[in-house]
Amino acid sequence: MKVDLRDDGRTLVVHIGGYLNSSLGEEVEKLVGSRMGCGARCLLLNFGQTRMVNSIGISFIIGVVEKVMEEQGRMAFCEVNRLNRDLFQVTGLTKYVRSFETEREALEFLSRSPEEGIREM
Amino acid sequence: MRLFGTMGAEATFREEDFFGREEELSALLRAAIEGGRGTGSSFMLFGPPNIGKTMLLLKLREEILSSGPQDDAAARPFPFYFSFSQILSHPLALSQHFLQEYLGQLLRFFGDEHPPVFDPEQMCERLAAHGFTGGRATLAAHARYTAAGDGLSALVNAVSLPFAAAGGAFHPVFLFDDFQYTGKLQGVPDGTMLSILRPYIKSGRFAMFLSGSSPGRVTAALKREGLYGAFQMIEIRGLAPEASRRLWEKLCGRRRIEISASLYPRASERVGWIPFYQRLLAEDIFFRNVRVADPITLENLYATAVTQGKLNRYWREFFENAFPERARRGRAIRFLKRVMYDRFPLDTVEGALSLMGTSQEEGEAVLSTLEFKGLLKSDLEQLSFVDDPVLTDFLYWAYERGLLGKGVSQVASAIVQARISRTASEAGQGEEHQRRINVVKELMRRWDLREVPQLLFEYGPFREKFDRKGVLEVVIGMEGETLRTRLPKISSVSTGYRNQKGGPRFDFDLVAYGFLEGEFSEENLVVWAVDVVPERNLAARAVEHFENRCRLLAIEKGLLPDRFRKWMVLNESADPAAIDLAAQYGIHLSHPSQLRLFLNLFGLEELGGAAEAERPAAAPPTGAEKPVEYELVLPMKADSEMVAARVAETVAAFASVDADTVDRIKMAIIEACINAFEHSASASGKVRLRYLLSPGRLELFVQDDGKGFQPSSRGESKKNRGWGLKLIRELVDEVEIDTGLDGTVVHMVKFLDGGPARNEGAEGKEEGGAPPATE
Structure with missing residues (x-):
């Protein structure tokens, strides 16, 4: 399974596995869109199992970030490897979403003050 | 009623x-x-x-x-x-x-x-x-x-x-x-x-x-x-140390026996952390009315329990019930002793039947009983035996006493001797080593009488022939190799000779039993002893040591030279003296680059991330003056960029490039391919790739025959897109784009090993534009 979802009603945790390309990016965007629309307020993307991300994959992640911002939800990344972190930095994603080493830290962060979720522009 | x-x-x-x-x-x-x-x-x-x-x-x-x-x-x-x-x-x-x-x-x-x-x-x-x-x-x-x-x-x-x-x-x-x-x-x-x-x-x-x-x-x-x-x-496994300790305390209290608290862990280990044995051993200690204050007393009491006490009686009755017929019982015990005590490498039904040396019918009956009684687990054709130290020692007793007629005290003292002289686990066998062993093990399991180029087992000649050659040349060269070696059909391949107690020391990472011509007969039996070298560089001394152990094994098993193969799999490199010595002793030697070719032959490329680990080790050194060049033509279809990345990875492997750099190279070529797929509108629907490896640098060319483009005006029609070129610039050290009406060439250079303008990642780089700002 490339995408694995966990939803506790408040936080949606998405594990993205393998090669995050156009088709996988679209799948993630769709899944998140449908879930965030119906209840979940926080989103955590876990990249621990992501082997590679291409630019189209990143564009879908950007779309997801926008969607969460529109819904005034909160968001974080975790377990991003060094290369992907660099790519997120180049595309500016890191300015909007905080990244954590572990899923636990990220969940803790999401359960804290709501102001910090997606940084204010 | x-x-x-x-x-x-x-x-x-x-x-x-x-x-x-x-x-x-x-x-x-x-x-x-x-x-x-x-x-x-x-x-x-x-x-x-x-x-x-x-x-x-x-x-x-x-x-x-x-x-x-x-x-x-x-x-x-x-x-x-x-x-x-x-x-x-x-x-x-x-x-x-x-x-x-x-x-x-x-x-x-x-x-x-x-x-x-x-x-x-x-x-x-x-x-x-x-x-x-x-x-x-x-x-x-x-x-x-x-x-x-x-x-x-x-x-x-x-x-x-x-x-x-x-x-x-x-x-x-x-x-x-x-x-x-x-x-x-x-x-x-x-x-x-x-x-x-x-x-x-x-x-x-x-x-x-x-x-x-x-x-x-x-x-x-x-x-x-x-x-x-x-x-x-x-x-359900043995008890945890804490629970086991509490049980000893309880048993000591109830039975009024005395065992030093510092000996509890040793006593528990001796009986495999199994509470039932703890009780039996405690009863034996009570019966003999001995104070257990030191390890030697404990070992002696244990050996007595397993040779003539309650532990012995339990297992004797067990085997008498399981195999009422005396002759069959003897065969079953001898078979189990060879597997569990001598650690005869065995994991298939076929192997078990040939080891028992009885009729198929009787052999299967014995296996079936053993399985029913829970001493072995049969999963499809794969057998695994229980890990039970008490049973193992009992089998030793039964064999020595019953078949060799040794006295009880002789057997007991042998057990004590083995236990006391037993050394601690060897250090330095990390997970990485274990992983490499598993890769070789899996490879051997698949040999199945196939013929492979002999050069795969001969590092010296391999290096001579393919020194400074690129991977594609090597692959093609190997295909043309006429000298081939026929591999046996492997019946079992086992790990675990290292760290075994007592007995002659013939410890190898793997010992495989196979049959030539696929027939299970004594004449066809061939044994392979394999060491997967943990040290980065193989020294001559290690080859000597391996050869000595091989000779011990050959004596122990009565193996004829043509029925015994010795194989060492290198980690990274070998001293010239070690290579010569291996050739002299007839030891097969394979370098990771040979192993990769080997794995490819058996479709095991992906196994356990083998490619990742073996990446730094490569046959052709990069000090070569002449650049090595590869070409590839790809159809423009979804995910074919991954093929380009795979080739880049293989090429980079020959330059001892670190994993992070390889990932960057792969990403860059993926992005260049995607750009061509998406924007070139090529009529031929193909992309031509060139990889040029020269000392200190890898150059990548991605060429399409489409309509060309203006980098600055490549504003995306699709939302949030247009990161490709920016990412490429981030990932490699130099990018040049040559575009015109008859197509585009993206030329990328990555410097290896601290070449000019080495790109060390994104630290201190400009950050991209605001992603959520839509166009």
Whole structure:
């Protein structure tokens, strides 16, 4: 399974596995869109199992970030490897979403003050 | 009709003797209680004999009984313990016993007196007073089936009894012990009992716990019945150190024996952390009235227990029951001794049969009995034996005493000697080494009489021939190799000669037994001893050491030179002297780059990330002056960019590039390909790639024959897109784009090993634009 979802009603945790390309990016965007629309307020993307991300994959992640911002939800990344972190930095994603080493830290962060979720522009 | 009661294992259960396993117990208890709420689960508890499965079930029963109803409205869980090992093998007897146990335990559950005589009619009457009304009809049916001699119907009828509960006052929780015995019923096919229980399992309203020591058998039956998915498998192992310590304390207190507390861990390890053995050993110590103050006394007492004490008696009776016929018993013990004590590498049925050297029929019968008794697990064709130190030592005793006629004290002292001289585990065998061993093991399993270029086993000549050659040249060159070697059909390949106790030291990472021509005969047997070198560089001394061990093994097993192969798999490099010495001794030597070719031949490229680990080691050094060039043409279709990345990875591997740089190179070429796929509008639908590896740099060219583009104006039509070129610039050190009406070439350069303008990542780089700002 490339995408694995966990939803506790408040936080949606998405594990993205393998090669995050156009088709996988679209799948993630769709899944998140449908879930965030119906209840979940926080989103955590876990990249621990992501082997590679291409630019189209990143564009879908950007779309997801926008969607969460529109819904005034909160968001974080975790377990991003060094290369992907660099790519997120180049595309500016890191300015909007905080990244954590572990899923636990990220969940803790999401359960804290709501102001910090997606940084204010 | 009158049913007579028997006293089962539950009669001997003493709650205060139960130690440890708190976690399993609380999880199982939760599942048992939830059964009444329609969320019942089915569990299969498995583990070797004596490990404590029955105790766990009986303890669970006690816990369920004392848990009481969760709330007033809920039905109470009624734990019904039934051991299939007590029954006779006839289904009529089983059904009768089942009815009797069920009625009796239910009466006790309702707080009734244990009836002095089993009078089922009377029991049914008393149960009716508690709201359980279905008993009579079931008994009447049972009498009818008994009269007709119809065992199967009687069994189905008996197992319907739990359904007869009226009023929802309780829900049965099934604790079925020794379930493997259900496969031994006369005239009833294996798996029938599971079919009969199916309604309970499928309804999800009854928690069911099956326990048994031959999981292979029961899981096979579960699979056949389509019930495997409904069960959770729980392996029961030895006690945790803390629980084991508490048990020693308890036993010392009760038996008034004295064992130094500092010896508890050693004593527990000696008996494999199995509580049953702890009790037997404690009884032996009590019987001999010895104070155990030092390790030597402990070792001696243990050796005495296993050669003439209670541990010995237990296993002797076990084998006498399992193999009543003396000759067969001897064969089974000799076979097990070779596998468990000598660690004869064996994991297939075929191998086991040839090791036993009996007729196929007898060999299979022995294996079947051993499996039934829980001493081995058979998963498809793969055999695994229990890890039981006491049994292992017992087998040694039985072999030395019974077959070699040695005296008890001689055997006991040999056991003590082996234990005391046993060295600690070798250090430095990290996970990475283990992983490499597993890769080679898996490769050997697949050999299966194939022919491969001999050069794969000869690092010296391989290096000479392909020095400074690129990967594609090597691949093509290997295809043209006429000198080939035929691999055997491997019957078993085992790890674990390292760290073994006592005996001659013939420790290797792998020892494989195979047969030439695929025929299982002594003449065809060939043995391969393999070391996967953990050190980065192989020195001549290590080759000497390997050769010495090989000679020991050859003497031990009486192997002829042409039936014995020696193989060392290098880690990164080897001293020239080591390569020469290996050639002199006839030791096969393979470099990781050869191993990769080997793995490719067997379609094992992806195995356990082998490519990742072996990346830094490469045959052709990069000091070459002449650049090495590769070309590739790709169709423009989804995901074919991954092929380009794979080739880049292979090329980079020949330049000893670190993993991070390889990932960057792969990403850059992926992005360049995607750009071409998406924007070139090429008529041919193809992309041409070139990889140019020269000292200190890797150049990549991605060329299309499309309409060309203006980088600055490549504003994206699609939302959030257009990061490709920016990422490429980030990932490599130089980018040049040559575009025109007849196509585009993206030329990328990555400097290797600190070449000019080495890109060290994104630190300090400009950050991209605001992603969420839509265009």
